[in-house]
Amino acid sequence: MRFLLSLLAMTIAGATVASADIVGKTFNTGAGGEVESLTNTLDIRFEPCESNSELICGRVANIVLPDGTYLTEPSIMPDGTVLQNMYLITDLEAKGGGKYRGGRVFVVDESIRDEKMKYYGFIVDENDDNTITVAGCIGIICPRKLVWTVVN
DSSP: OHHHHHHHHHHHHHHHHHHOTTTTOEEEOOOOSSGGGSSOEEEEEEEEOSSOTTSEEEEEEEEEOTTSOBOOSOOBOTTSOBSTTSEEEEEEEEEETTEEEEEEEEOHHHHHHHTSOOEEEEEEEEOTTSEEEEEEEETTEEEEEEEEEEOO
16 A cells, blocks of 8 residues: 555656646747837746745746847836846646646736736647747636747
């Protein structure tokens, strides 16, 4: 019986670690649909959240300019927050099978356009080609899906 419990515990622990495949990876967002973000893209690094290491957060690793170089001066958001190194995505929960749910995303392009901080719900699905499909959601409606590509 003790062997079966140990085997079950190892299986559950292995499934939890394996389901968090995006942790430690950095993905480029690609150009957004808003005028403010048609030229620059973001590199987002996924890591355990500081407030709860069982959840996954996405931090802005780099702001990538059209020529492929990185923005070096601070990019300031409407509330005074510096975009570089901030958590853009918070509270994602690994659900298994490459699916992550329950997150929240700070929407940079709309926040700049509207001059106020905007957040939506957020989901992530891993794809077989080293990309992820992401979507911002209002309630259960996730109208716009984007594909982000791994950069590391």
